[in-house]
Amino acid sequence: MIRSDCEDRLPMIVQWMCSTFNDSELLRFKNDFYCIPPRILETVSQKRNLNSFREVPTVSYVGLGLHFGDDSSFFDKIAASMRKWWFAPVCIDRHWWLYAFEIAQKRLWVLDSMYTGEHNNERLKIHIYAGRIIEDMVKVSMPACEHTENGLPRF
Template sequence: MQPLQTVLPNKSSYHTPSPGRPSFSLGLTQFEKTPTPSPLHSIHPTLKNIKLGETKEEQIRTWIVSSSLDENQELAKYEGREYMVLQRKDFWTLKPHSWVNSCVIQWMCYSFNDIDSSRFKRDFYCVCPGILEFVTRDNNVASFIDGVTPIYAGLSPSFGEDNRFFDKIVAAKRNWWLFPYCWRGHWWVYAFEVNAKRIVILDSLHSAPEDDKRDKLDAYVGRLCEDMASIAILGFVRTPYGPARSYARFQSNRTSEMKI
């Protein structure tokens, strides 16, 4: 998980939540202004000028995920994004048999968007998982009515002004937008092909909607994807019935293989 700064103080003198975590109200996406982050301690002296072999790395990992230490202690910050901070409780979700949380997924989205790969920069843009997660809450999904004139809780009128979670200028240059999404304790990815106006759903557990509610959710997400495209791309024309949707087919053997 790069870039990061590891923070190993003997004792933490502060207990604050990660700044910049999104807040939502009334089913409309609206991020709060980033507060001034608490200053992070510098790298602990014991980490300076040492070679990290397997033993040292194992000691650091053990310290990071220790359940006896402060769960709110800030352990890593993303270079150039002062609001993106991971606390110990975020790293706990990386333990075996745990569910990774949205803060870790958001960190990975930033990492993918900043990757040096020319193909990724040309083709793909990862979108903050919190956008869909909070707009498509249960009551909003229940009230969603699809059709030529759909009825649904949409994005805030100010959506797109805060580029921390959706950079419309960068997104407009990419062919595919990737939306990590968690529902019923399971993560999958909505891959929205902007120009073709279609969604490919990469779900390792399902090759079709598992029930009517999931089918309704997928349709709802399609409408929101087109809403975002309308904000990012001048002249984007929505489809009458929402973008076409399909599920990727997964084949499992000794090495996972995905076919689209």
């Protein structure tokens, strides 16, 4: 399938918007929100990784790289640790939605403008997987935080 220029540029625009929010001097953004670059979740939420993902007592999944968080231009773990909310825009199969992670409550909100009822098992698996990756990012930016026992509650 041939993609249009608009479709090729959209992820770059969203990436740019995340950087703009994160670098903003407005107190609302500086104190409350951190935007996780969309490529992080898109990179690990690929079909082959989702197929091997197991949500059982011993969770198995492809996670973040060993040096994740070392490059602050990609993910600023210090800035992220000081915010109340993390936003993670995701595009899978040409459909965008937003994960909003509420740090203090350890809750993951799935904001999807095209939500029409319960998602299929594959979409639910993506949400669980994304929750695990976000918890890994929390552990990188706030080492004292522990993973939740049964994954992040999703709303």
